[in-house]
Amino acid sequence: MADTELAARIKSALASVEIPGGGDLASFSGLSEIIATPSAIAFAIAVTPGMEAAFGPARQAAIAVAQGLAGARKVMVSITSEKPTGPKFSHGSPQPAGKTRVKGVRRILAIGSGKGGVGKSTTAVNIALSLAAEGLKVGILDADLYGPSVPKLLGIEGKPTVRDDGIFAPHEAFGLKAMSIGSMLVPGQAVVWRGPMATSGLRQLLRETDWGELDILVIDLPPGTGDIHIGLFQQAVVDGVVIVSTPQDLALIDAQKAIDMLRRMDVPVLGLIENMSFFIAPDTGHRYDIFGSGGAEKAAARLGLDFLGPIPLVMSIRENSDAGQPPVATDPGGAEAAAYRAIARAIISRMRV
Ligand SMILES: Nc1ncnc2c1ncn2[C@@H]1O[C@H](COP(=O)(O)OP(=O)(O)OP(=O)(O)O)[C@@H](O)[C@H]1O
Ligand SMILES: [Mg+2]
Secondary structure, three states, X not given: OOHHHHHHHHHHHHHHOEOOOOOEOOOOOOEOOOEEOOOEEEEEEEEOOOOOOOOHHHHHHHHHHHHHHHOOOEEEEEEEEOOOOOOHHHHOOOOHHHOEOOOOEEEEEEEEEOOOOOOHHHHHHHHHHHHHHOOOOEEEEEXXXXXXXXXXXXXXXXXXXXXXXOOEEOEEEOOEEEEEHHHHOOOOOHHHOOHHHHHHHHHHHHHOEOOOOEEEXXXXXXXXXXXXXXXXXXXXXXXXXXXXXXXXXXXXXXXHHHHHHHHHOOOOEEEXXXXXXXXXXXXXXXXXXXXXXXXXXXXXXXXXXXXXXXXXXXXXXXXXXXXXXOHHHHOOOOHHHHHHHHHHHHHHHHOOO
């Protein structure tokens, strides 16, 4: 059945689900668009604050109805409510009460950046592989719903399987357990996962995946600070965030706002990684400090952050990454791998892994 047809059928079937106060879910104004992908069905029910618990049975009934039509697809239904006071962190008070750890996962490390295209995903994958090379059990979760790239970077194809109990079995690549919303979406569909939908999609990827026992889960965040970040930091204990930046951005870095938010939300910022820091000539191996040197340390100091180290700008990083051959795994003795591994050790020493 085509995805759009399935979504329409589920929508009609939701007419059999009663909601508090009378009426049915199909005609309820709080029902979001129903998203159907080859492996998942997702929708949200937006309710007035305080009504979340009352809608619990309707949510269960909706899951049952959708699952009856969805076959092997995973059904994700979330209840959301708009808090009239706006995001809680804007008043400077974190809400650690809602934060819980993910089953089987000892530590979570998130990789963020002020802006896009700075090499965050490439760094996240190679740091994850470096942590594994230090003997840790490592997973990676691609939380960048709008531009997922972990599947490509790790050469992963196809969808994750959903077990009979509704739990995802993650992909395995180069010894990492890997999950990405990217492998569940068809091109062009990511943009509809906004706001609460995106947040609850991420929660389910995080909590309804069989990670086994992990020492550390690396999360590749989208750039900036948006719904995904706030949603993640509110619901899960994130043990550390590292910020990736390029020398050009460091000059005009606007990370202060993001860093302030992380601190208010009780998320430790471990430090700054400078990516594409210096250039290594492919023919001679000579190092050129094309952007000058020492800028990153100064920028880190200005922001009150530790400097975790530089990663060179090397063509082979781009080429091998595009080919699903991350340098840390495929050329462990190379200079690129050495740069990532030094940073991974700096991270380990700052996180009690
Ligand atoms: N150190 C490096 N040397 C050379 N190329 C690099 C390096 N790091 C990343 N790249 C290349 O830069 C491009 C952007 O990298 P990447 O996708 O990791 O960035 P991103 O910050 O995750 O981007 P987005 O904001 O789109 O998620 C890719 O083509 C990647 O191969
Ligand atoms: Mg990315």
